[in-house]
Amino acid sequence: MENPFKSTHFNAIGPYLQKKFGGRVAKLSIDGGFTCPNRDGTKGVGGCIYCSDDGGGHYASDITGQMELLSHKWPESKYIVYFQSYTNTYGPADILRKKYEEALARPDVVGLAIATRPDCLPPDVIELLKELSRRTYLWVELGLQTIHDSTALLINRGYPLNVFDEAMDRLKDAGIPAVVHLIFGLPGETHSDMIASVDYVAAKKPFGMKFHQLYIMKGTKAAEYYPERLRVLEKDEYISLVVNSIERLPQDITIHRVTGDPPASDLIAPLWSLDKRSVLNGIQKEFKRRGSFQGSRL
Numbered sequence: 029m030e031n032p033f034k035s036t037h038f039n040a041i042g043p044y045l046q047k048k049f050g051g052r053v054a055k056l057s058i059d060g061g062f063t064c065p066n067r068d069g070t071k072g073v074g075g076c077i078y079c080s081d082d083g084g085g086h087y088a089s090d091i092t093g094q095m096e097l098l099s100h101k102w103p104e105s106k107y108i109v110y111f112q113s114y115t116n117t118y119g120p121a122d123i124l125r126k127k128y129e130e131a132l133a134r135p136d137v138v139g140l141a142i143a144t145r146p147d148c149l150p151p152d153v154i155e156l157l158k159e160l161s162r163r164t165y166l167w168v169e170l171g172l173q174t175i176h177d178s179t180a181l182l183i184n185r186g187y188p189l190n191v192f193d194e195a196m197d198r199l200k201d202a203g204i205p206a207v208v209h210l211i212f213g214l215p216g217e218t219h220s221d222m223i224a225s226v227d228y229v230a231a232k233k234p235f236g237m238k239f240h241q242l243y244i245m246k247g248t249k250a251a252e253y254y255p256e257r258l259r260v261l262e263k264d265e266y267i268s269l270v271v272n273s274i275e276r277l278p279q280d281i282t283i284h285r286v287t288g289d290p291p292a293s294d295l296i297a298p299l300w301s302l303d304k305r306s307v308l309n310g311i312q313k314e315f316k317r318r319g320s321f322q323g324s325r326l
């Protein structure tokens with residue numbers, strides 16, 4: 029089998045979007061002012077054990093400021109607005125519509141990426157997303173993290189696997205592309221448990237996948253458990269897991285992230301996460317060393 033991705037070794041979302049839109053497409057990570065039902069008591073309390081106060085939106089900020097900055101750097105750039113922090117479909121459909129429409133009304137915005145939980149996609153929200161996806165480029169991101177219900181309990185994710193399955197079915201029926209997030213290094217999981225999650229998600233044929241390592245942030249439940257009850261992955265171990273995973277993925281699945289990018293001020297471990305460039309280079313080096321690429325082990 030030929031490597032169609034050349035030096036990137038996988039179907040990275042950046043080049044994919046560039047090709048689709050005929051130029052650079054930047055993602056603007058924003059905080060849409062949502063909360064999360066796993067933190068406010070509706071589905072659970074305390075949130076996922078690794079979740080920090082910003083609900084996962086470490087770099088989310090206001091849309092205008094980001095656009096101004098980027099327009100100086102890349103005047104021709106188009107934008108996808110990424111509703112990143114907390115649960116971005118958690119609210120009445122009319123309020124959601126207002127927020128999404130506001131983002132779409134900005135000049136040069138060509139689409140939306142909406143991060144949410146699988147248990148926050150009721151029929152009226154699916155209808156809204158379906159309608160929007162007919163007139164703009166849109167995908168929904170689901171924070172699954174693991175397929176193992178025993179791990180889901182340990183991390184206080186707040187829903188079992190069948191809820192994810194149903195959400196994927198609803199999105200598929202509505203023709204809405206899904207991007208699924210997985211975390212490697214969750215408590216109690218072996219490498220084969222993690223690869224089982226990769227295979228399970230791949231079999232659902234999502235539009236995209238995101239991978240990152242478990243990291244321990246200040247102020248989280250995970251920080252209370254670390255290091256006595258939680259370990260974190262070594263860098264080489266993580267790199268090997270990412271390469272093993274991508275080699276098993278069909279080539280049409282887009283890869284949206286291969287390492288996390290935590291803010292230095294709040295990170296406790298693993299500290300190698302701070303050198304993102306070195307992790308990315310390590311992944312490319314490992315593909316090169318193996319002579320492998322996305323789908324080469326299928």
Ligand code: SF4
Nearest residue numbers: 064075076079083114
């Ligand atoms: S679902 Fe997301 S926002 Fe909610 S607690 Fe878990 S990680 Fe945090």
